[in-house]
Amino acid sequence: MEAVFVLVLVVLAAVAHATDMTTCTATQNSSQCSVALCGTLDLQLLTNASGCELLFKKNLTAGPTLIFSLKRNKVTFKRPTEGRLKFFMNNGTFRLTNVERADSGKYFLEIYNSGGARLGTRRVQLDIEGK
Template identity: 45%
Template sequence: MEAVILLLVMLAGVSNAFLQAGETKCNITPNSSLCSVALGGSVSLQLMTNASGRRLDFKKKLSNGFMNVFSLKKGKVTVHEAYRNRTEFLISSGTLKMTKMARNDSGQYSVEVFDENGIKLRNVIFTLDVQGNIWHILIPVCSAVAALLMVVLCCWVCCKVRRHKKTGKNTSNLDMNSLEDHQSTECSMNRTPHIVLIKC
């Protein structure tokens, strides 16, 4: 029984490890077009090597225009309210980090880069695709099946042990009865000559 509990704990640990989506890294360049991210995971977007002395506008394209995700002006990062607490931009490395990715984060984004004089240096457009994680469905199902099989196996082993004990007990009783019958037969045979002698 202890082995079964230990196995179930191990299965839970493996499931948890798979369910925790990892981090995706994408290098956003003029030639990049798609960045795929796992649902519930995080993403690091390399916008440039160093954003010091630059002005950035990072926006998401909507049906009626664009929505600001974050902006960098005069060394100050301003994150839109909808992305706060899960978005961080590192100026020294030019990396944007986003966590807890949701399906509505999918879409087309643009990165506009300006120099210190406000002259546009480049405008990169790419698509962020948040994909569902199949392990969120597969792992719980496999864990449930494995747990059920372990319970069935445990019951089968217990039944086998009980039958073995019962069979052993019956065999012992049978051996004792056979021994008693054998002893009774010997006693009868030993008494028979005496009876015959008395009759003579």
């Protein structure tokens, strides 16, 4: 009986953890996304980033700050990530874990081809919900 109770607790914890995941698609020119405080965000920026060069930035009052760049299929994060940030080239998804209030704001993605010609810009408004 005790083993069944422990199994139920493990399943409930897994379900509770899964509900903290938010998936947003930002493959259009302008998007808005809301994510729970302390949750995880999967933000699809492209369907496939292979062969692209990317600059992902956050707009701050002092000016834009670079979050990550992708060049020659190598992702470089420009600030300490504490393991919170990942980018998946195969599906163009940016993952942000343990979301904080400071993550709220306006982000933009500059997309270039391998020759450096600009292909477009995507804008995302990220809102953080909860206490």
